[in-house]
Amino acid sequence: MKKRRVMLKLSGEALANANGKGYDEAVVRDIARQVKRSVDAGVEVGIVIGGGNYWRGRTGTEIARVKADQIGMLATVMNCIYVSEIFRGEGMETEIFSPFLCGAMTELFSVDKANALFAAGRVLFFAGGTGHPYFSTDTGIALRATELGVDEILLAKSIDGVYTADPKLDPDAKRYDTLTMQEMIDKKLGVIDLTASVLCMENKIPLAIFDLHGDNAIADALRGVIHGTTVTV
Template identity: 60%
Template sequence: MRILLKLSGEALAGDKKSGFDEATVLGVAKQVKAVKDTGVSLAVVTGGGNFWRGRSSENIERTKADAIGMMATVMNCIYVSEIFRSLGMKTSVYTPFLCGSFTKLYSKDAVEESFAKDEVVFFAGGTGHPYFSTDTATLLRAVEIQADRILLAKSIDGVYDSDPAINKDAKKYDRITIEEVVEKKLGVVDMAASVLAMENKMTMQIFDLNEKDSIINAVKDENIGTLVTA
């Protein structure tokens, strides 16, 4: 089985809300190691929201703001990769643009070689282009590496018909199609990512990263959180 795990930048910050929370990242690393020890191949995409969001400043032109966001994901992937290495895992960080000697330039062949070496593969830098989110990068890389499933680790335990923080009667979906997500404007991923999911029949599983052993449980059981099918 091959899994792509998407970690939001905010998730890496834990309760601090910005920067890194090492205890949180170490907890993720321990779960990933346990999953890998069962023979699962695993890739990781991180967001950059713990350092920068695309609209963090109204005074910066969009393409430059997105470039800053891409670099935030590079920092996140390098950091998380090193925490993984501290537990004995082998890793490689790939970017779609040259980034000195800090990362490797993305290619499908190079990534397959990393998987063959039993490495956890990190996809940093988004798509390498402005106007595309890390949601889109997640779906794009998942399709390219022929992942069996995408795990979206969030701060909420699934997909709801309305915001449960506002509406105490919000209904949680156990399963929902990506077409329904788009029709109901539930905002699981952005439109470009949704189209990629629909066209390539990619399954996504949304769950709460903060629940105990959530990554391990999500890999074992598709009924954890919400399963979004195409």
């Protein structure tokens, strides 16, 4: 019987402390405990983490886009190292892959090696995005999900789904329970970037968006129960 294989994306901002930087260790440990329950049940879990708790876009007008994106890639490496260590402290075996050499801190990404480690029950972290500027971590997770044949991409955010408008600005905004990838693109809802959306649609990889801070939201999502929005293909 084929095991369920998912890619989980964690928002860097959602992992941050009260000052919006670094980490809230209690939050990260709670995530680790939720993931462990699913790993123990046989779910294969890959994780991508944004870098927004350290660096988000071009924060200085004198910084070239290529350099700003490279800083962002390194922020995701730092996040994966930290979260991976918390996971290890909770009793899981982990491995961190990156698309570029990063000393002894990460492994250079290989589909064959990743598949072998999934089969061995390890939680895999995918740092550094695609390794190239002008591509977001959304595109990075869509690419790895396609290469590794995952069943679903789970987006754990600081909002509980996809809305018709920004609920912070529009009190009448309504949350979608389900919508199609094409509808998401046509309505320009901005859940993930266009490149990632098209890649998921072409390779028939559905998405789910939910609040990272919801009670057992990650554990439920990993077993297929979504408290948010499902985007079908």
